[in-house]
Amino acid sequence: MENRKIALVTGGSRGIGRAVCLALAKSGADVAVNYAGKEEAAQQTCRMCEELGARTLAIQADVADNAQVNAMVDQVIAQFGRLDILVCNAGITRDNLLMRMAEQDFDQVIATNLKGVWNCMKAVCRPMMKQRWGRIVSMSSVVGVAGNAGQVNYAASKAGVIGMTKSLARELGSRGVTVNAIAPGFIETDMTAVLPENIKEGLLGSIPLGRLGQAEEVAALAAFLCSEQAGYITGQVIHVDGGMAM
Numbered sequence: 717m718e719n720r721k722i723a724l725v726t727g728g729s730r731g732i733g734r735a736v737c738l739a740l741a742k743s744g745a746d747v748a749v750n751y752a753g754k755e756e757a758a759q760q761t762c763r764m765c766e767e768l769g770a771r772t773l774a775i776q777a778d779v780a781d782n783a784q785v786n787a788m789v790d791q792v793i794a795q796f797g798r799l800d801i802l803v804c805n806a807g808i809t810r811d812n813l814l815m816r817m818a819e820q821d822f823d824q825v826i827a828t829n830l831k832g833v834w835n836c837m838k839a840v841c842r843p844m845m846k847q848r849w850g851r852i853v854s855m856s857s858v859v860g861v862a863g864n865a866g867q868v869n870y871a872a873s874k875a876g877v878i879g880m881t882k883s884l885a886r887e888l889g890s891r892g893v894t895v896n897a898i899a900p901g902f903i904e905t906d907m908t909a910v911l912p913e914n915i916k917e918g919l920l921g922s923i924p925l926g927r928l929g930q931a932e933e934v935a936a937l938a939a940f941l942c943s944e945q946a947g948y949i950t951g952q953v954i955h956v957d958g959g960m961a962m
């Protein structure tokens with residue numbers, strides 16, 4: 717039990733986040749599963765991780781809320797004694813063309829996807845620096861690199877995550893804490909299930925591997941970046957997108 721790593725995954729109730737929780741549990745970590753509202757889904761992730769031998773904790777918190785995030789990190793440390801791994805995965809979309817986009821759709825996406833990552837990074841950096849070991853991985857997106865019509869808010873938030881990741885990697889490098897981002901392409905989750913079939917068909921033409929990705933394919937990279945073996949990788953944005961952006 718002594719050298720088990722303790723991980724916190726935001727948005728761990730579903731999709732990519734759940735797959736990341738499972739991959740970390742499989743690699744021998746105990747996992748705190750954050751969620752926004754879907755408690756039963758978060759409990760289900762916990763049960764699946766426990767079947768893999770992990771201790772778990774489900775925590776409801778809105779990542780956009782600084783006080784809730786601080787309380788969440790305190791709760792994880794109180795329960796498990798430390799925090800080694802943070803995966804900032806929680807994210808939302810509020811798509812529309814800029815000329816039709818409501819101001820609140822911009823603000824909400826930035827608050828959750830960008831400020832949310834800042835809140836979580838800020839809350840964990842002190843304990844990780846103190847223990848001179850840490851792994852931080854954030855979910856950016858191919859859209860944050862290449863842009864996408866109808867997603868100026870989302871693209872800005874995901875590009876922001878890249879700048880934050882690179883800056884924090886420079887700040888924490890000397891303390892043994894690595895900070896990286898993953899840029900998934902189009903992955904089959906609830907987030908992409910809402911896309912109309914004709915849009916999905918059209919997308920396939922821009923993916924050299926000719927298919928959407930699976931959450932497990934993103935999670936495998938996240939677990940590797942959180943491992944001991946990835947200790948010399950920091951400040952990177954790694955694409956898991958079937959070759960969409962190269």
Ligand code: NAP
Pocket residue numbers: 726727728729730731732733750751752753754755757777778779780805806807808828855856857858899900901902903904905906907908
């Ligand atoms: P998803 O299936 O829609 O799940 C979103 C997760 O985020 C849920 O666990 C949700 O919790 C949580 N969440 C949402 N708002 C939150 C908040 N304010 N505070 C805490 N948790 C919150 O999403 P996904 O497709 O797995 O995507 C995961 C991440 O990968 C996101 O950052 C997304 O932008 C990024 N990404 C996804 C794709 C893709 O194609 N799917 C591509 C590139 C990047 P509840 O279950 O409680 O609602």
